[in-house]
Amino acid sequence: MNTVYIDTHFKKLVLGLLKDGKLVDKKELLSNKHSENTVRLLQELLNDNKLAAKDIEQVIVINGPGSFTGVRIGVVVAKVMGYTRNIKIKAISYLQALDLEYNRDITLGISDKNGVFGGSFNSRHELLKDYFYLSFDEIKKSNLDITILDDKDVDMELIFKYLEDKEEVNPHVLKPLYVKRIDVAND
Amino acid sequence: MDVFILAIESSCDETSIAIVKNGKEVISLVIASQMDTHALYGGVVPEIASRMHTEAITMVLDEALKKANMTIDEMSAIAVTYKPGLTGSLMVGIEAAKTIALMYDKPLIGVNHLIGHIYANNIDDKMEFPMLALIVSGGHTELLVMEDDYKFLKLGETLDDAIGECFDKVARVLGLKYPGGPNVERLAKTGNCTYDLPQPVMDNTYNFSYSGLKSAVINLVHNSKQRGEEIRKCDLACSFQSVAIDELKRKVEKAFLETGIKRLVIAGGVSANGYLKEEMQKLCDKYDAKLLIPKLLYCTDNAAMIGAAAYPLYLKGEFSDFSLNASSVGDI
Numbered sequence: 247m248n249t250v251y252i253d254t255h256f257k258k259l260v261l262g263l264l265k266d267g268k269l270v271d272k273k274e275l276l277s278n279k280h281s282e283n284t285v286r287l288l289q290e291l292l293n294d295n296k297l298a299a300k301d302i303e304q305v306i307v308i309n310g311p312g313s314f315t316g317v318r319i320g321v322v323v324a325k326v327m328g329y330t331r332n333i334k335i336k337a338i339s340y341l342q343a344l345d346l347e348y349n350r351d352i353t354l355g356i357s358d359k360n361g362v363f364g365g366s367f368n369s370r371h372e373l374l375k376d377y378f379y380l381s382f383d384e385i386k387k388s389n390l391d392i393t394i395l396d397d398k399d400v401d402m403e404l405i406f407k408y409l410e411d412k413e414e415v416n417p418h419v420l421k422p423l424y425v426k427r428i429d430v431a432n433d
Numbered sequence: 434m435d436v437f438i439l440a441i442e443s444s445c446d447e448t449s450i451a452i453v454k455n456g457k458e459v460i461s462l463v464i465a466s467q468m469d470t471h472a473l474y475g476g477v478v479p480e481i482a483s484r485m486h487t488e489a490i491t492m493v494l495d496e497a498l499k500k501a502n503m504t505i506d507e508m509s510a511i512a513v514t515y516k517p518g519l520t521g522s523l524m525v526g527i528e529a530a531k532t533i534a535l536m537y538d539k540p541l542i543g544v545n546h547l548i549g550h551i552y553a554n555n556i557d558d559k560m561e562f563p564m565l566a567l568i569v570s571g572g573h574t575e576l577l578v579m580e581d582d583y584k585f586l587k588l589g590e591t592l593d594d595a596i597g598e599c600f601d602k603v604a605r606v607l608g609l610k611y612p613g614g615p616n617v618e619r620l621a622k623t624g625n626c627t628y629d630l631p632q633p634v635m636d637n638t639y640n641f642s643y644s645g646l647k648s649a650v651i652n653l654v655h656n657s658k659q660r661g662e663e664i665r666k667c668d669l670a671c672s673f674q675s676v677a678i679d680e681l682k683r684k685v686e687k688a689f690l691e692t693g694i695k696r697l698v699i700a701g702g703v704s705a706n707g708y709l710k711e712e713m714q715k716l717c718d719k720y721d722a723k724l725l726i727p728k729l730l731y732c733t734d735n736a737a738m739i740g741a742a743a744y745p746l747y748l749k750g751e752f753s754d755f756s757l758n759a760s761s762v763g764d765i
Contacts, residue, residue, distance in 0.1 A: 279758065281524050285531035286755035292535075299536040314480065315521055318487050319528050326532035329491040330505060417491050421484075428480050 248297060249304040250288070250327070251402050254280045254320035255312030255340050256356075261291050262402045267410075269402050271295055280319045288323070302333050306405060309337040310423030311363040311377060312356070317422040328417035335416075336409040339423050341365040342373065343400040346408050355394040361385065363425050364392055371408065379426040436747055439497075439508045439533070440740030443526030444518025444546050445571075446477045448489040450497040451736035452508070456744025457555050459737045461500035462730075465489045472611045476601075483521035490529050497736075505537045510752070512743030515543040516763030517572065523759035531755050542743040543753040545763050546734075547573055548583070550700035552742035553727035553735075560725065563694050567685060569709070570701030571597035571614075574641045576684055577765065578692060582745040585765045588688060589639025596677055597703045599643040603673050606654050607666050618706050621674045624667030628653065630676045639684050646676055678709050682716055689720045698725040705732040 251262035259280050263271040271294060273287045292298070307324035310317040321337075328335040341354050345367040348354075351374075355364035361381040366374040385392065435454055442449040446467040452460040467485045471477045498504065513530035515523060527543075534541040551566050560579075565588075568575045574591035594602075597614060604613020609620065630649050633642040650673050657664050685697060697717060703709065704726050717724040731738055746752075 281528065282756045282758045285528065285535055289535055289755055299538075314483070315524065318483060318521075318525060322487055322490060322525055322528040323532045325487075325491050326494075326529045327536060329494065330533055330536045418495070421488055424484075 247303045248301050249306060249406060250291070250302055251306045251405070252284070252288075252320045252324055253308040253340070253400075254284055254316045255308050255310055256316060258397070259283055259287065261287050263291055263295055263297075264402060264406055267403060267406045280316050284319050284323055299331050302327070302331065304334040304336065306336045306338065306402075306409060307420075308340050308343065309420070310339060311379070311425040312340060312358070314422070314424060317424070321420060321422045325417045325420050328420070334414045335420055336412060337415050337420060338405060338409060339365070339377065340400070341377065342367065342371060343405050344395055344398060345371050346404045347401065353390065353392045355392045357382075357394060357396055362392070362394060364390075377423065377425045436509045436744065437503070437507055438510050438512050438542070438740040438743050438747065439505065440512040440544070440736040440743060441526040441530050442514045442546070442549070442734055442736040442739045443486045443490075443522050444514045445522060445734055446471050446482050447734045448486045448493050448526075449734065449736035450493045451740050452497060452501045452503060453556075453737055453740025453744070456552070456741050457557065457559070459556060459740075460503065461497050462735060462737045463493050463497045463500065464735055465493050468612065475605065475611050477519070479519045479521055482519055483525060486522055486525035490525055494529070505533060505539075508537070508539055510540040510542050510743065510747050512542040512544050512739050513757075514546045514549060514739050515753075515757055516545055516760035518546055518759070518761065518763075520759040520761050527757060527759055531757065535755070540747070540752040541755070541757065542746050542751070543757045544739045544742045544746070545765060546739075547575075547701070547763065547765055549738040549742040551579070551698060553700060553731040553738035554698045554725045555741045556727065556731055556737055558725060560698060561696060564696035564698055565685065565688050565692070565694050567681065567697065567699045568701045569596050569681065569699065569703035571595060571601065573701060574643070575765070576639050576688060578688075578694065587765065589641065589684065591641040591643060593642055593644035594647055596641070596643055596681070597701070599647045599677060600703065602647050603650050603670070606651050607664075607670060614703060614706065617670050617674060618708060620667050621670040621708065624665065624669070624671035626672040626675045627665070627668045628672035630672050632676060633680050639688065641680055641684065643677065643680070646673070674708055678706075678712055681709070682712055685713070686716060686720075689716075689722060695720065695722040696725070697722055700727070702733050705729055
C-alpha cells in the first residue's frame with residue numbers, strides 16, 4: 247500500500263512515500279515558498295518511484311499548527327487528493343506527531359516568531375486539553391513545564407503505525423488546525 | 434473536438450468553480466460567496482477569506498461536477514486565477530488546481546483575473562477585434578485596446594484609486610452596508626444630482642483619477658456633520674455616481690474619436706452598475722459602436738470567465754507548470 251506523507255506546516259516542506267508502512271522515499275526543502283514547491287515535489291516523488299495517482303491509497307497530512315498559509319497548502323492538497331481520487335486521508339497535528347516518541351505524560355511546544363504552540367498528551371498520546379498558543383512572555387510568566395522542540399524531524403513510520411487504526415477524515419471536512427487567534431482589524 | 438475546461442476562481446471572497454465548453458458555453462457554474470461573513474467586518478478580511486476558501490473548495494468542486502454531470506477525466510485542462518488578488522485566497526485555488534492537474538495528468542492554465550473579466554464577454558456572445566476594453570472593478574480602472582486574443586495595448590489607467598474602491602468608500606461614509614457599490618447605485622436612483630462635486634482633472638491623457646472625488650464626498654459629509662446639517666444621501670449618491678461615470682465616458686469617447694474603433698467591452702465588478710450600462714449605451718449609440726457587457730452573473734467574480742479566458746491559451750498550448758504561484762499584482 248502506497249502512502250504519501252505531506253508536511254507544509256512550517257519552513258521545512260517534507261514529503262514522504264511509504265510502502266506498507268516503510269519509508270521508501272523522501273523529499274525535503276527548506277523554503278518560504280511551499281506554494282511553488284509542494285505539488286511540483288509531489289510530482290517528482292511520484293515520478294521517481296514510477297507511481298501514478300491511482301497507485302496512492304492513503305495520504306497522511308500534518309494539519310497544523312504552524313504558519314497559517316503553510317498549513318493550508320498541505321491541507322488543500324490532501325483534501326483534493328482525497329476527493330478527486332478517493333484516497334484515504336489521515337490527519338495528525340505536528341505536536342501529536344512529535345509526542346509519539348514520548349511514552350509518558352508531557353507538554354510539548356513548537357515556537358514561531360512570537361510565541362509557542364503547545365499541547366499536553368498522556369502516555370497513550372491522547373491530547374489532554376485543547377491546544378494552546380502563548381506568547382514568549384506568557385510562557386515565561388507561567389510555571390508551565392513545557393518541552394520545546396524546534397526543527398525536529400518526526401518519524402513518519404511511527405506516525406503511519408499510530409494512525410493505522412484511526413478513522414479516516416472526509417475530504418470535505420478536513421481543515422487546518424490553526425490554534426492561534428487572529429486579530430480582525432478593519433478600518 | 435470540444436474543449437472542456439474546469440476553471441477555479443478564489444481571488445477574493447467567492448470560491449467559484451465552473452466547467453466551460455469551447456470558451457463560451459457554461460456547462461456548470463458554482464459560486465460560494467463569503468459576502469455575509471465579511472459584511473460583519475465592513476470589508477473583506479484576508480485571513481478569513483483564505484480559511485473559508487479552504488473549507489469550501491472540495492464541496493464547490495463536487496457541486497460543479499455534479500451539476501455538469503461530468504468527471505474530471507473528461508476535462509481538457511484545469512484553469513485557475515493566479516493574479517491579481519489576495520495571495521492567501523488565490524493560493525487555495527492554485528493548490529487545488531495543481532493537485533487536480535497532477536491527479537489526472539491534465540494541463541494547467543494560469544489565468545489573469547482581469548483578463549478573465551474581459552473574456553466574460555465571450556460567454557453567450559462573441560468578442561470581435563479590434564475593440565476597446567474598459568476594466569472597472571474594486572482594484573482596477575483601465576482602458577485598453579485589444580487587437581486580437583491576448584493582444585493588449587494599455588491606453589490608460591487610474592493614477593490613484595480604482596472606481597470600485599471609490600464606490601465602496603463613499604458607501605461607507607454614507608453609512609451603507611458592504612458591498613457598497615450596488616447600495617450606492619440603489620440609493621442614487623431615488624435622488625437627484627444636486628450636489629456640486631469636482632470633476633476629476635481634465636487632462637489630455639487616458640488616465641483616470643478618483644481620489645479627489647472620493648475626498649470631496651468624504652469632506653462634504655464630515656463638514657455637514659460638524660455644522661449639524663442633514664445630508665441628502667440619495668442626492669449625494671446620485672451626484673457622486675454621475676461624476677464618477679462621467680469620467681469613464683469622457684475617456685471612452687476620446688478613444689472612440691482617436692482610434693476609430695467601433696467596439697467596446699466593459700468588464701469587472703462595476704460593470705454590474707445599471708447607470709453605467711445606460712450611459713455607455715448612449716455613448717455607443719452616438720458613435721455607432723457596439724457595446725458588450727456580460728450578463729450580471731458574469732460581471733462579478735466567477736469561474737466561468739476564467740474558463741473563457743483560458744480557452745485561447747489552451748488552443749495556443751500556453752500551459753503553466755506546477756511552480757505557478759499567486760501574485761497580488763497582475764498587470765495585463
